[in-house]
Amino acid sequence: MTIEVIGISVLWLFLFGYVIVASIDFGAGFFNASTIVTKKHHIVNTVIQRYLSPVWEITNVFLVFFFVGMIGFFPQTAYYFGTVLLIPISISIILLALRGSYYAFGTYGTKGHVGYTLMYGVTGVLIPASLTTALIVSQGGFIRETASGRIELNYVALFTSPFAWSIVVLSLVSVLFISASFLAYYSSVAQDKKALKLFKKYTWIWSFPTIVTALGIIVEMRWHNPAHFEGLVSLWWLFALSFICFLLSLWLLKTRNYGWSFIFVVLQFALAFYAYGVSRYPYLLYPHLTIYDSFTNETMAYALITVFILGLMLLIPSLYLVFKLFIMNKPYIQSGK
Amino acid sequence: MDSVEFSRYLTMLTLSVHVIFATLGVGVPIMITIAHWLGLKNQDEHYLLLAKRWARGYVITVAVGVVTGTAIALQLALLWPRFMEFAGQLVALPLFMETFAFFFEAIFLGIYLYTWDRFKNPKRHFYLLAPVVLGSAMSALFITSVNAFMNTPQGFTLVDGQLTNIQPLVAMFNPAMPTKVAHVLTSAYMTTAFVLASIAAYHLLKGNRHEYHRKALALTMKIALIFSIATALVGDLSGKFLAEYQPEKLAAAEWHFETEGEAPLVLYGVLTETNEVKYAIRIPYALSMLVHSNPFGVVTGLNDIPEEYHPPLVVHYFFDIMVTIGIWLTVLSLFYWFALWRGWAVIKTRLFRILLVASGPLAMIAIEAGWWFTEVGRQPWIMRGFMTTAEGATDSPYVWVMFIAFAILYIILMIGTAVVLTRMFKKNPVERELEKLADEQRSVAK
Ligand code: HDD
Ligand code: HEM
Numbered sequence: 071m072t073i074e075v076i077g078i079s080v081l082w083l084f085l086f087g088y089v090i091v092a093s094i095d096f097g098a099g100f101f102n103a104s105t106i107v108t109k110k111h112h113i114v115n116t117v118i119q120r121y122l123s124p125v126w127e128i129t130n131v132f133l134v135f136f137f138v139g140m141i142g143f144f145p146q147t148a149y150y151f152g153t154v155l156l157i158p159i160s161i162s163i164i165l166l167a168l169r170g171s172y173y174a175f176g177t178y179g180t181k182g183h184v185g186y187t188l189m190y191g192v193t194g195v196l197i198p199a200s201l202t203t204a205l206i207v208s209q210g211g212f213i214r215e216t217a218s219g220r221i222e223l224n225y226v227a228l229f230t231s232p233f234a235w236s237i238v239v240l241s242l243v244s245v246l247f248i249s250a251s252f253l254a255y256y257s258s259v260a261q262d263k264k265a266l267k268l269f270k271k272y273t274w275i276w277s278f279p280t281i282v283t284a285l286g287i288i289v290e291m292r293w294h295n296p297a298h299f300e301g302l303v304s305l306w307w308l309f310a311l312s313f314i315c316f317l318l319s320l321w322l323l324k325t326r327n328y329g330w331s332f333i334f335v336v337l338q339f340a341l342a343f344y345a346y347g348v349s350r351y352p353y354l355l356y357p358h359l360t361i362y363d364s365f366t367n368e369t370m371a372y373a374l375i376t377v378f379i380l381g382l383m384l385l386i387p388s389l390y391l392v393f394k395l396f397i398m399n400k401p402y403i404q405s406g407k
Numbered sequence: 408m409d410s411v412e413f414s415r416y417l418t419m420l421t422l423s424v425h426v427i428f429a430t431l432g433v434g435v436p437i438m439i440t441i442a443h444w445l446g447l448k449n450q451d452e453h454y455l456l457l458a459k460r461w462a463r464g465y466v467i468t469v470a471v472g473v474v475t476g477t478a479i480a481l482q483l484a485l486l487w488p489r490f491m492e493f494a495g496q497l498v499a500l501p502l503f504m505e506t507f508a509f510f511f512e513a514i515f516l517g518i519y520l521y522t523w524d525r526f527k528n529p530k531r532h533f534y535l536l537a538p539v540v541l542g543s544a545m546s547a548l549f550i551t552s553v554n555a556f557m558n559t560p561q562g563f564t565l566v567d568g569q570l571t572n573i574q575p576l577v578a579m580f581n582p583a584m585p586t587k588v589a590h591v592l593t594s595a596y597m598t599t600a601f602v603l604a605s606i607a608a609y610h611l612l613k614g615n616r617h618e619y620h621r622k623a624l625a626l627t628m629k630i631a632l633i634f635s636i637a638t639a640l641v642g643d644l645s646g647k648f649l650a651e652y653q654p655e656k657l658a659a660a661e662w663h664f665e666t667e668g669e670a671p672l673v674l675y676g677v678l679t680e681t682n683e684v685k686y687a688i689r690i691p692y693a694l695s696m697l698v699h700s701n702p703f704g705v706v707t708g709l710n711d712i713p714e715e716y717h718p719p720l721v722v723h724y725f726f727d728i729m730v731t732i733g734i735w736l737t738v739l740s741l742f743y744w745f746a747l748w749r750g751w752a753v754i755k756t757r758l759f760r761i762l763l764v765a766s767g768p769l770a771m772i773a774i775e776a777g778w779w780f781t782e783v784g785r786q787p788w789i790m791r792g793f794m795t796t797a798e799g800a801t802d803s804p805y806v807w808v809m810f811i812a813f814a815i816l817y818i819i820l821m822i823g824t825a826v827v828l829t830r831m832f833k834k835n836p837v838e839r840e841l842e843k844l845a846d847e848q849r850s851v852a853k
């Protein structure tokens with residue numbers, strides 16, 4: 071394995087971590103708000119609050135890790151993505167800022183204002199949509215070179231592309247699917263029967279749209295980026311495994327193994343996420359950047375990897391502590407203490 | 408105006424907002440630690456409650472610190488893509504480590520907050536603060552070393568535009584780093600102490616006579632005095648550093664044009680068209696003393712530096728504001744401490760309390776002034792000697808739109824923070840919380 075590949079694998083891991091924890095968080099915000107409208111809020115509120123309170127900052131750090139690491143390992147991405155994505159990423163920052171701070175205001179400050187909850191729900195769907203722009207742009211075809219040699223985003227192409235919109239839809243439905251599946255599990259540990267029933271229903275509702283849009287995107291890729299499509303097809307067995315995990319997770323949900331069901335949802339996404347990542351190798355940005363020509367110098371790469379390993383040695387025990395104290399702690403989940 | 412200007416303004420805006428919360432983020436953990444420790448040692452409910460209430464407010468400021476920090480970290484790539492592409496190869500290490508440090512801090516802060524009554528041995532709970540204090544100080548250290556690097560880049564060789572011989576640790580431990588990190592840390596501790604002192608003084612000013620606020624004020628003012636002196640001492644070292652490595656910045660700050668010995672320190676005043684200083688306060692020999700600890704030491708003037716590398720001369724005022732506030736706050740806290748010791752009643756007068764209430768905001772202004780001084784004083788460079796600000800900037804024509812959007816965002820965040828913090832503490836006053844504690848203890852005793 072070359073050092074470039076190690077670098078991108080580390081980053082891909084952070085991104086995957088972010089996708090999972092952030093999906094749970096975004097989806098929870100959405101359910102929290104949408105149930106106000108459907109008058110089922112009292113059912114879900116406790117479970118969601120108890121999970122979110124201690125972990126929201128940790129979610130944010132995964133994102134920061136990803137992009138700081140990206141600039142560290144592949145500094146040229148700063149130039150390309152930085153120049154092109156000024157507007158979409160600024161929108162994401164603003165939404166993330168409103169979401170994070172108003173969550174804190176609502177939870178630690180003044181309790182229970184409906185406005186905070188609604189804001190939390192709306193940003194929960196808008197952020198995945200705006201963040202996926204980065205992924206869509208990286209598929210190529212949306213960057214235009216101007217006469218003066220500048221690069222810029224082709225907004226018309228972006229907004230009129232069915233391919234782009236399908237990815238946005240996929241991001242939304244998978245957020246809701248992952249989140250519902252986790253919250254079903256979390257409510258089962260909390261022995262909150264009503265919440266469990268509701269989240270179980272949501273998991274079923276969002277499961278099939280996820281698979282359908284994912285398949286749709288693979289098909290669309292054929293026209294959008296034939297080379298990448300070839301790559302995807304050659305890894306068909308990974309996607310097939312991912313699909314099997316999906317079926318297993320639903321079967322486990324039906325047979326009330328909520329924990330395992332969630333684990334298979336994560337596996338399903340992990341397989342698809344890594345298969346997708348491998349299939350686009352070596353491109354970071356079609357067709358401008360590969361992991362090889364944008365790579366930092368070796369000294370920095372080794373320094374970063376060393377720090378990464380040392381950092382993990384510090385973080386994994388601490389995260390384990392959080393896990394034990396809050397996320398998987400039955401008395402805490404059940405009573406909030 | 409073009410995108411370079413707007414990028415500069417947007418960076419300035421985001422950082423000026425972030426630094427308010429970052430400063431508190433660095434300083435509050437140490438205050439909580441001291442109060443918590445005093446509480447455990449003396450079995451004093453007041454200090455414990457102090458730690459608890461500070462920690463509760465701290466969660467809110469951390470949250471805003473996190474979101475504004477995320478904003479500036481992304482904006483560095485969005486607004487300065489060329490700079491990040493270049494500097495990323497050299498200083499990615501401290502940037503990466505900052506994230507780890509913060510992660511570490513955030514995890515233990517979360518645990519600390521949610522486990523007040525979960526440990527059988529209260530000391531265990533107290534020890535959770537160690538990683539919080541350490542993590543926040545390391546955060547500041549790493550990020551400041553990046554900024555220091557922009558001022559005195561080293562640890563690489565540039566051959567025909569290609570970077571070679573890269574040494575990340577040498578880049579991180581550059582000449583500007585020791586004084587900068589020390590000054591940032593001491594000033595953060597100092598500022599936080601004054602901000603918390605302001606709050607206590609405010610309650611006393613409003614006529615609240617509770618022990619709790621008196622203890623809070625006495626404690627924070629003592630800490631403030633110690634760190635004011637430390638800040639001034641390190642500030643002096645920072646001046647000596649500038650004279651050696653960035654003489655143009657110091658000369659601009661002092662409106663010092665001719666290279667000469669026996670240089671006076673110039674405070675305030677105005678500059679005429681022909682670069683004459685008028686209406687200024689001059690402290691004879693003081694600049695030479697600051698730079699060389701010797702009244703006859705020679706200080707480089709701006710006339711010996713090529714015109715195109717002159718920083719904007721407005722930094723003079725930023726420097727003056729910082730130093731004036733620094734000296735004023737040192738005197739104020741020294742006087743308070745002395746009066747407390749001698750039992751003078753002046754410190755209980757209305758006027759004196761108003762001065763104390765003003766101290767927190769003043770310290771924060773000094774922080775902002777200090778940063779504007781050092782950042783504007785680095786112009787025209789983004790990376791001194793290697794890349795100018797204009798070369799580093801994005802060429803996107805939409806930066807001005809983003810500037811407006813972010814300005815609105817920060818207004819919302821600042822108002823939100825202020826409203827939530829005041830409501831949070833007003834709704835749950837100290838007296839009520841102490842009563843509740845007493846009740847609980849009685850019921851436990853039964
Ligand atoms: C409470 C805040 C505060 C106070 C009272 C002072 N400073 Fe300061 N100063 C800062 C807060 C600060 C800062 C915000 O932290 C800066 C900006 C960048 C930095 O490294 O620290 C700074 C920068 C800074 C620099 C520029 C360093 C550089 O560019 O590398 C110098 C020379 C001084 N200070 C000197 C002083 C002196 C002689 C003071 C005398 C009392 C003083 N400061 C008080
Ligand atoms: C010297 C000035 C700075 C200091 C002292 C400082 C300190 C801090 C502190 C203490 C926090 C934690 C939040 C809190 O406790 O309030 C924080 C958050 C953050 N800061 Fe700053 N910061 C500074 C400048 C910057 C700059 C220039 C960047 C951009 C690279 C930055 C990036 C961040 C990020 C990304 C976070 C969020 C943490 C995360 O989610 O990982 N900071 N900063």
Ligand code: HEM
Nearest residue numbers: 415418419422423426550553554778779782783788789796
């Ligand atoms: C947190 C306290 C800080 C404040 C209040 C602050 C303030 C400012 C100001 C006023 C400018 C505009 C200067 C001008 O264009 O005239 C600026 C520029 C800039 N600052 Fe800082 N700064 C801070 C810390 C940092 C740190 C720690 C870094 C490094 C990671 C940093 C990186 C930059 C960059 C890249 C620019 C744009 C380039 C330039 O104008 O030279 N700043 N900042």
